Amino acid sequence: MTRDEMMAAVKAEMPERRWTHTLGVMATSVVLAERFGGDPERAERAAILHDVAKYWPTARMETIIREQHLPEELLHYDKELWHAPVGAFVAQRDYGVDDPEILDAIRYHTSGREGMTRMDKIVCLADYMEPGREFPGVAHIRELAEHSLEQALIAGFDSTISYLLQQGKRIFPLTVAARNDLILRLREAEE
Numbered sequence: 001m002t003r004d005e006m007m008a009a010v011k012a013e014m015p016e017r018r019w020t021h022t023l024g025v026m027a028t029s030v031v032l033a034e035r036f037g038g039d040p041e042r043a044e045r046a047a048i049l050h051d052v053a054k055y056w057p058t059a060r061m062e063t064i065i066r067e068q069h070l071p072e073e074l075l076h077y078d079k080e081l082w083h084a085p086v087g088a089f090v091a092q093r094d095y096g097v098d099d100p101e102i103l104d105a106i107r108y109h110t111s112g113r114e115g116m117t118r119m120d121k122i123v124c125l126a127d128y129m130e131p132g133r134e135f136p137g138v139a140h141i142r143e144l145a146e147h148s149l150e151q152a153l154i155a156g157f158d159s160t161i162s163y164l165l166q167q168g169k170r171i172f173p174l175t176v177a178a179r180n181d182l183i184l185r186l187r188e189a190e191e
């Protein structure tokens, strides 16, 4: 599937404002890949598809999680988390994506994970800081992203975790693991 065909098909899956967000994540992923030595073209592909399942009905996502043996633990956490692993499955099945790094960047763009690849980090951070995003702390994340992919992403995870704490919501542990891992690796690199 060409880039244009993929964009047209994904656009049809979502409301206009979410497509605008997707365009922002695409542009930001390219900038971050260029800045931090990633692959802009592949990062952009992941960005096009990252929210492909965002507006799928809950039941449809749940069926895929069960049938495809995606982590069922997800079903006990915020539904906002589901579209990411479901999106990776859809990218492979319906869009013919077979690049494991692109699929992982889609799969982990909301939760993060331990041992994030550069592409995982780029797409996840781009999702936090694309130009349309407005939330407390986003300016700080953008500042950090001028020089550190990891520090900016840690600040992104901090904002999600703080929000979940304030709301009294459960925290899917992969995000905590992702944050801990990034901090540990940064410390080790400093030593």
Ligand SMILES: Nc1ncnc2c1ncn2[C@@H]1O[C@H](COP(=O)(O)OP(=O)(O)O)[C@@H](O)[C@H]1O
Pocket: 077, 078, 080, 081, 109, 110, 111, 127, 160, 164, 170, 171, 172, 173, 174, 175, 176
């Ligand atoms: N570790 C987590 N545990 C529980 N919910 C989470 C976690 N990480 C993210 N979320 C939920 O997912 C939302 C963000 O999902 P995201 O894909 O970025 O959606 P959007 O693009 O609409 O912000 C958060 O606002 C929160 O509700």
